[in-house]
Amino acid sequence: MIPLAASATTVLPTESTQQALGYPSLFLLVLIGALVPVVPTGALVSSAAVVAVxxxxxxxxxxxxxxxxxxxxxxxxxxxxxxxxxxxxxxxxRWLEAIRARAPEDRLAQAQEKLAEHGVAVLVLSRLVPAGRIPVMLACLLAKWPLRRFSRGNLPACLAWAVTYQLIGILGGSLFREPWEGVVAAVALTVLLGAAPSAWRRLRRASPAHRPN
Structure with missing residues (x-):
């Protein structure tokens, strides 16, 4: 008769196996999410951080x-x-058109103004602000920044972005005993953070002070 512990080991994937499968999957999904901005990459990073905790x-x-x-x-x-x-x-x-389609005129104008005033520093903030990455990227494209200059500013932006969403996952993983509870909390928080700016803009447009006379 096979011992219970031995049988569980043969059935359930080991932690090293989960990591071997999880890191390439995380890399691929975040990479795709950067190219096609519909994948919730922040939630992916937070969820991975919960599991890591x-x-x-x-x-x-x-x-x-x-x-x-x-x-x-x-x-x-x-x-x-x-x-x-x-x-x-x-x-x-089609890639340029996809970038233009996700950068409304008002957001693009604001990004161009900030880029002219603050330069590379705007790239760091653009990745931390929900829906801020694409307008700033388009502003850099229209300003004809070379790829090397864009990359120099984008590197600290990606590092700050990864740290921010990982901290959300660490918080969720620390507050809950079960990993799935932490994942649900982290995903809910990232979705809330992502929806907050657009909800705030809608409220401002609907307020009487911002309605056209």
Whole structure:
């Protein structure tokens, strides 16, 4: 008869196996999310951090941070490079059009103004503000920043972004005993943070003080 502990080991994936599968998946999803801004990458990083908190491996959180920030940086660099190719092409490109479609005129004008005033520092804030990354990226494209200059500013932006959402996951993982409870809390918080700016803009537009006479 096989001991219960031995049978559980053969059925359930080990922690090292989960990590071997989890980090490449996190990298791929964050990379895709940077290229196609519909994947909730912040929630992914927070969820991965929750799981890392409940694991015994001491380097789990470091691996989550490194994987997420590298994937975000490479995804942004690839999208920016594709956007620059679209600007140089007479017919544009679908990538450039996708960037334009996600950068409303008012947000783009604000990003261009901030970029002219503060330069590279705006890139760091753009990744921390929900829906702020694409307008600032388009502003950099229209300002004809080379990829190297954009990357120099985008690197600390990706590091700060990964730290911020990882801290949300660490908080969720520390408050709850079960990992799934922490994941639910972290995802709910990231969704709330992402929806707050757009909800605030709608409230301002609906207020009598901002209605046209």
């Amino acid at each position: 409940h694991q015994t491996a001491p380097l789990s959180l470091v691996m989550v941070f490194g994987t997420a920030s590298l994937a975000a940086f490479l995804g942004d660099a690839a999208l920016y490079w594709l956007g620059r190719r679209g600007l140089k092409s007479k017919n544009g490109s």
